[in-house]
Amino acid sequence: MKHFYLSILLSVVVVDLRGAELKTVDDFRAAAAKANAVLTIPDWEQTPEAVDAAMKDAIAKANKALDQIGAQDPGKVTFKSTVVALDDLTYEANLEANKATIIKEANTNAAMRTAAENAVKIFQEWAVSIDYREDVYKALKAFADTHPKLSGEDDKLLLETMRDYRRAGLELSPDKRKEVEQLRKELSKLGTDFDTNIVNAKAPVVFTKAELDGVPESFFASPGVKTGDDAYTVTANVTWQFIAVEENARSEATRKKLYVIHDSLAKDTNVSVLNQMVVLRNKIALRLGYKSWDDYQTETRLAKTAAGAKSYIDNLVAGIQPKFDAEVSTLQKMKAADTNDPNARIGVWDWRYYTNQLNKQKYAVDKEALRVYFPFQKALEGMFNIYQSIFGLKFEKITAPYKWIDDLQLFLVTDSASGEPLGMFYLDMFPREGKFNHFAEFEIIGGKLLPDGKYQRPTVALLCNFPPSSTDKPSLLSHSDVETLFHEFGHALHSIVTRAKYGRFSGTNVPRDFVEAPSQMLQNWVWDKKVLDTFAADYRDPSKKIPAEIIKKMNDAKLANAGVIYRRQFAFASLDLAMHDQHPENGPYDCVAISNPILEKVFLPIDPSTTFVSYFGHLNGYDAGYYGYAWADAIAEDMATVFEKAKDGYLDKQAGSRLRHEIYEQGDSRDVTLSIEKFLGRKQSIEPFLKKIGIGGD
Template structure:
């Protein structure tokens, strides 16, 4: 049970209320402080680990929270001027830090320490990992290149930072919007319309539908009129056309930077530090899974096609094929008819407050933690909740997290976790406590009902909390090894692991209650929900493979002029088996693929790759030992979460599993049992 606390949270408070001028001043102060520290290192005449590498790492320990907060505000603040100032601060900080990593006068003393094999061998494992990681970072930022080449690399990287920030800001700021009548939205439940903005023209009331998830997803799942779904798809894919040339430029610049560093492609450069290591391994994984999914996807397409043909025949209209805008609607219809399962029925049992408490209870029990909700916290918006995290056994403080769960104008429009402060060791040996924020865009409360989640939303909540506690449960001395440094093709595994709890009947019955009656979810409904788990999994996973292969097509190419929009349309139709029709052909569907400039370039494959590990950990330890086994949760915290990015992920999994992971549980989890 989560308790409430009416006092300030333990640990140094984070200041979220900033004016644009204060943000600019904070960024300038950080840049000055970081340059000063690098000047000190450059001046070292007798460099050691302590006065050189540890000096730079302590700087990161000391500044990461302030840096994270002022750059985080671009995703959440209601004031556009603050968001713009936050974006500008991020660009200034990233540009300055990139230049610092290219300073040859700093690299010389650092390299002197790295070249002292005896001194490195005497370090403990985390300090040695820090030194090795720093060596790689300097090399990957051009140290070792001649001055002119390094200057060109800096020019390219500076422009890439600006392109990425602009691309993401365009997505956050520019929502699509359609006005549709009740008839055009036939099939949507009454609560979809409750409290929705309207306009009346020619005597017809029309409702505003945007591209935010709570608007778009239900409409694409439930709107009976094909023309409505087609128009919504077109609206979605016509957003942010200005992002297409930005993406085109980013692909070209990334390839140029990789070649300056001696790599043939950007993917080779990126994957060097990942578990996959090579683009060939990623492509082999994705193409192999695509082939295995083929028969399952064929079956699902046949079922959807039969339903659409019947609909067209009943309407006296010609059947012209299955399109992208049909996917959610007919997949949902198959699920409803085969399992007598309605999303509208299911969500009545998932009021957001009750679900959040239930999910937090799961994490408390699984990870041996205790959560305390803080009343009246100093946060960036009234919707935000703040929680303290304590060890369940004893009275040790762990950190805190924030929940910002509902959409609003200008806010980041997907779901993610933003680390706000890394856990690390202070110079006096005391602990700097970590903090993280979860951002989501779940349906808001309406005048008729509280905020109700779909089961997919519940899975999303479990997933994102996995990132939160990966960050909070890391126990490293250096902020450098926080969540952001975990190998990208493992970082999704801890979040995907906890998704499994959302399919366990005993777990669902603990917190799923009807928002009006308080009655627990019926066992029959749970059984139908679980039975439908892998309905549509063939096509869903092909869609994930499409995104991964599109990403690799852009970043493993040697052609700097690959057409990013045309390649998107071509590959989507080939891999997902669904035509874009007139709504997507040659459009800006790639323009809102935020992952490509949000840190997942050449790495979108990680979502499926990491599922191999999460499925194995769940089946081989948690399911086998029992979901309530405290020792399993503690083993997981110690071997998987606590090392953060200070240890290779494969070593962590081998220690937790007692062997190397394999793919059997993963194939079974997506309906491809061997």
């Protein structure tokens, strides 16, 4: 049964490799070999034809391995010849799919991106089809029926593989099973279309200088913004540009115009696609005996049931209501004073602007002024130094043998104590035409114990869209950008330092409502003066650090705005769960009609012409799972207390070592609840999270 991989503890002989400086990839590979490991730089296809051929070859190879599993005598099957063999072959096939995904999301050539998109569709259809190889299923079931005495991750691999067969419908009659297979194939194709439509959604909006009054002058100097004598083009689909205008433009008409365009991106293509996807998800869930897609998705997660997820979010929505109401009231008074309209209401297009003004006026926190402390390169190097220190790692930059963009960077990661090579990561950090337009970590090569007994070390990529440099200034990050950088690189570390025995269990392949927790915890680092003082400095005069009183006010402002920030997140979670709740099998879906009222009820008034969900990429991948951010946030804040109580706070090496060994290395090799409790040294508590959002604690 194919799966997209998780993590498990593996005993590895640690060899001291510090005797010589490692200068080249070959040096690192040799050092890895001494640790009985394999370090691999991906071999990137460079023509559309090569992309197509590589995917077809990978599938053909995997099919041969499937044939071998299915051809076995049921009386002679073993764990290795069935369950492990399936994990091995799906791991190998995923390597090609992962490369195709990077090409699809990051290559500068449109023909390459199209070829990769087609390759991903071919892979996804194949990945569904192998779940229905009855010969393979019978071989695995024959082994499972022997009731083998397995333990640890071996037992977990068997149980979850057989569970996945049940969830695919292998226990159904042949005709119903075939129907589920076809529905899943249709869904996978639509999911790829949904993602591609988001990437292809472009929305340049031209404003005059007067219409952009309040937007910092540095914005106008950014490449591509000034497009005429009094014409300034804001690209609504470029996140940093959208936020810069929404936070700073004094004109409500400007903010609303840009918001309406942004929240209607991919409207013409994705509304119908999403409606079809939700119909298919509902049909699949019902065919498999679940009440809803929510129930189907949550079964394998920490929430366990749709009711558990919904109750959690509903309780948070209610719990934060008084704080949210008070915050909105404050913002409405500010807008009333601005507009001379005592009945002024805060709309979705207003909240960023007025929270920004509140931060400036009440807390003396100017987000734009803070950018001078966060030049991209210094922030990156500062984060590297912190993570290297607390996690016992070393990052070394090398030249990538192949670059899909000139400023692509490649780094190798080693254990600082032993010198053992642990993996590699690519950095593709700035926006461009045709590129994935958000921020994310992508696995390219996952960690796994190979059939020959060697350990494959991981390779990952970060695809981000930070503000580029201008003619007279380096790339200057907002504080929020720095928070994102620390978060996403946390995912990279989670993948790289894995000790998983099986590909299914390695790295970030953990329950969806836990995967964000370690990275959300790391966001706390950039709110701490001791941490910020290690790297944040005015690029014009590095002797100037962020004053302590400003950092305190930043934290005060964060708490003051927590109601608005979190109600927005809870609104997203609520609309996601509502879209995937119980629904008549043949009843039509109107995802916009379902989601827009929830956005208004849980968050703020919207423009009824907008279609937020058409550009909400999480609905393919985090479907019936966005609640997981809030679920993981509770875990994250609880885990953060381990550092907060440690001798050196967020820079404590002992706490960092515990996080690395109990969380990162483990992945899903054991119940993640056990991993969390081992890291905490106690049972979990939601109190730190409630305190963070201002509805609990002292």
